[in-house]
Amino acid sequence: MPRCTAFSRPPAVETWAPISTVTSMRFRFAPSPTGVLHIGGARTALYNWLASRGEKGELVLRLEDTDPERSTEENVASILEALEWLELDWDIGPLRQKEREDRHRECVQQMLESDLAYRDPASAEEVASWKKENGNRGYRGKGADDPSAAVRLRVPDEGETVVRDEIHGDVSFPNSAIDDFVIARSDGSPLYNLAVAIDDLDMEITDVVRGDDHLSNTPKQILVMEALGTTPPRYAHLPLLHGPDGKKLSKRHGADSVQALRDSGYLPEAVRNYIALLGWGTEDDETLLTTEDLIARFRIDRVGKAAAIFDEQKLRWMNGRYMRGLPVDDYTARVAAFIDREVDDRLRDACEMAQEKAQTLAEVWPLIGYLFEEPELDEKAWRKVMKEGSADLLESSHSALADLEGFGVPEVEKALEQVVVDSGAKPGAVYQPVRVALTGGSVSPGIFETVSALGQEQTLSRIEAAIDRCRSEQGATG
């Protein structure tokens, strides 16, 4: 059996570690730049990252860009940006598969010369009809002396190819059902199943961790490796991620890309924690796990087999937990970056006040914006809150607050509580109108904090404006 002896030579990319230094496990994350990094891809990246850190191994980042039609530089940049935001790094790369085309062509040539592969001009239609006539068996071409024909690998008719999978166990595929698949196009350019096999071999990848959608491709890659006289790495095929409708995650599922998650105000550490739990869980059911915990506890062989549905509600909850656990300065810095504002004491105080309320960075500004600009009135909230006696209660609140010397939370609290006592109204009947008057909406931080933070002057003038509006509305309708 002829071998592709060139495998023993160090790959021609300087960022690679010398093969002699490979002592432990080497993982790889190999996204195709044919689109942005979506949640499923992010999880695959995370699992590879966790495993490579946990096992004291290495991680290779490789861009599978052998499809010139669909691969773009924009996608490459987007994927890199997504990984950076997720704070996932790698040891080797980013490598580009396209740059290794010579190597791939060289292997094809060798396989051709040793008759492990052959040229076949058959079109897709011809292959289809062949299969139809042959009871759906794997396609076997006759081979032709046509230098411009695509190259197919010779797949044996007998036996089976077994994928040894860390998650699924052994999965076997009858060779007779596998087509003599194309490994190089008519123009000689290498195809995915060939390039992946050669690169995983050359880069001495010990563990291939990727999505379940590749499980059916794996025997083909193993066949390539066997044709080249080498043994395949270990595999682990992750169950796919589905959208809320149970279908494969796609664009229409909303927050599907990493950037969309970022722009929705989620924290990278929360996203990591959340997606780590999609398909994997600990023995003791811990839910909130720091990245250190994840690295220490993640086990690829404990990953489940069933597809999981991405549930944004749980991510929101988890994100809120992380938000509330942040030191105020850190919290403020993240909010500032998110809303594109400078950090200052005012913002810091506002953030501190809002911290226990917001679940995402995007929810912070709506809670504190009234401190920085005239709020926009939420008509619905106004109608819900402003009842018949509201104007009078607002006036009571106004005078109680106007009399105040200090305007700290304790003073405000005491004053407004007195209004409640004196009026005999329910607390909500007193506080909600004030809240709407000040913030425009019915949701804000605690009412005393909300009032105190705005300051006496602004508070009084906004309450006055609200009273005016109440009166005029009553006049108009009554």
Added chain:
RNA sequence: GGCCCCGUGGUGUAACGGUUAGCACGCCAGGUUUUCAACCUGGUAGCGCGGGUUCGACUCCCGCCGGGGCUACCA
């Protein structure tokens, strides 16, 4: 159609040949003499179906049903 994978509450998961099938999100109901998306307490809800194996099956085997992937000179 062919090959392959998967199937614990609405969602993510845990455990296990013998448990009242656990945890978390959600949801519902209270509580927080201030809204609420935060917080606290309680509650609701599950082993897809049918056969086996077994003293005993969610757990092992088979069939079915359901979902998914691959089946490109895409990755």
